[in-house]
Amino acid sequence: MIEFEPPKPIAQQSVALKTVAENMMRPVSRYFDEHEHEVPWDYINFMHMAMRATGAGSLAPKERKPKEGEEEQKRPPIGYQSLAFMLETLCWGDVGMYLCTPGGGLGAAAVEASGTPEQKQKFLARFAAEKPTFGAMAMTEPQAGSDTSAIRTTAVLDPKTKEWILNGEKIFVTAGHKSLELSDGFVVVWATIDPKAGRAGMRSFVVEAGTPGVKVTKLEHKMGIRASDTASIVLQDARVPFENLLGSPEVVPQEDKKGFKSAMATFDATRPLVAATGVGVARASLELLKELLAQQGVTIRYGLPRQKLTNIEREIIDMEVMLRSAWLLVIKAVWMADNRKPNPLEASMAKVRAGDVVTKITQRAVELMGPIGYSRDHLLEKWFRDAKITDIYEGTGQINRLIVARNVLGYSGRELR
């Protein structure tokens, strides 16, 4: 049965999150935009407390296990759907601050996606600790962005100590500073165990805060999402225990593509979530745009033929089409993830569409409001700057187009480069 009713628990959660977005994010949005590298601790502490209480927050939702004596739950799982709603609402508040949400972020998502049960237990427990703790994923290098096979960071096994020795430089690590220096978190570092093997040699390693030889060397100054730290990390003979290599030890030493595939599997789950963050920013922009227009006496006459609409009305109506349809692509992709249906096509479609839509909507909002849009008196200009990253991280719009194209054409990466 085709249905479009948000599940009840999600609707309840959304009410609470909207309050957070309105009261804890919006009032300080401008402050943290203008004070880059200051950490929004009030928001972080509040979210940490709230998420400890509810158990929410990880980017990789856990199945709810029935309590003893409770009947096996028959309701379909809604973990990813619930996350998509959560992220959309928080990013409607402020996407930069949302990226500071404690709970493990992409680092924890990687552990959830490819860690063994022991690894999950060992590495993920910290996020429920008393103090807010962060996790991050380090993939990009100065010379390797979308082309992850060009990664040069190496991992060499020291046969005597059975430790991995990591060397290299990682950039654009979201929350890298908070994960390594402001909490006892970790960064999942992608490195090659065989530089000649390309992707087949790629593995992921949990590098914990306090590991000798690991240093945050730079915090980027960015166009937007300034509340969120974007770190460069240098690994110099950084030693991590053998068990910190993510995945089952039996398959680990073999040079197969499992390592790389697990990174990509993480993205299938997280791409629609990043799309959801974009939808949140786009909705914020569109809502404020309509509000500001209404103040100047412009209301939108839905239902009219296009020939009778003003240009502004046409623009707004087109934006609503874009926004709603992007959101529905997100919902479908996370619904598939929840129901264990393979969704690489839908995940990338959602990301492509959301990246386009949030970029366009925030740009048009600034343009349509003229001097008001361009002014820092309102957040429209900030959201325009914040929005652009949605079309870049977690796979640029172009990489995701490539994935969609390969899927609809039935081509391998070799057939469609």
Next chain:
Amino acid sequence: MYSFEPSEEQKMLIEAVNRYALNDLRLKAHDADEEAEWPRPLIEKGWELGLLQASIPEDYGGFGERSAVTGVLAAEEMAYGDLAGAMAVLTPGLFAMPIALVGSEAQKQKYLPGIVEAQWKPFTAAFIEPYFDFDPHELRTTAVEDGDAYMLSGEKTFVPFAPEAEAMLVYASLAGKTQGFIVEKGMPGLEVEARAKLMGVNALPLYKLTLNEVRVPKEARLGGAEGHDFAAILDASRVALAAMAVGVSRAAFEYARDYAKEREVFGVKVAQKQAIAFMLAEMATEIEAIRLLTWEAAWMLDQGKEEASKQAYLALTGATDMAMMVTDRAVQILGGHGYIREHPVELWMRNGRGIATFTGLTIV
């Protein structure tokens, strides 16, 4: 809950419509367009799929409950075969569905069984008017009370099967409100004029019509003395058309995709060029996005949601642009061959442009 999975029953229906769309409509679409006519037996075969019949309750000769969701699933699949063919098959619905949705009890009993229990018969509707700013809510055709009758005057265009129609619903402005009136064949003042010659949907016979003080009895007002809610009809029409736009676009996308995988260029398949592959990726994304928007609008209609009207409007707005974007690119991907009538993409592009103008030409 969310779910994007049609029910088993709906899947069976989609499969049946798909067979008809591909084996009958698609195969004959080219010739039908050239000859400007669908062979009647083919329309009758489509009618036997029972799409309209399944939307009419048993009390009135049908065998089901109307579901807009089921309706859009079927409409997409039908138009995937051919837009003109899909609209021809569903034309009696232009008359029957509004009666089923908002007609009076007497109107339902008088007309519905005769339509759904028989073979395909030309019942139709006159809605679109020949003005650039044609607005469903501000019709220029007027209805004026005149004693125990209404007098209808105005011009209509794009009326399917008008000369042979046994009865038609004529929409007119009654004191500023859009209302439907049942006009039987041969009423004085009803003049069917020349067949409209159009850029596309040539196989669907559409006519111009003049209403010159056509007197219809009071009972002929759709819904009876109190009249009816027009939004329900317009919404159902918008989602149906949006779904058909998705169907046309899907056909064009698939054809261009398959062509691009066959055609060699510079030693590789043309689909292996990112310029083409990215176009196809965007087409697929757009189609899926608008399909979901249409499904949601239809679902909202079924649920009686307040936002349903707005959503149906948004769905059709999006579908209009999507159909143009996708069919245009399909022609572009085939290059010169796309422009040649031996390939169907140029027909789909001509039909796709019509989506913006066809509100009221189909309903589910």
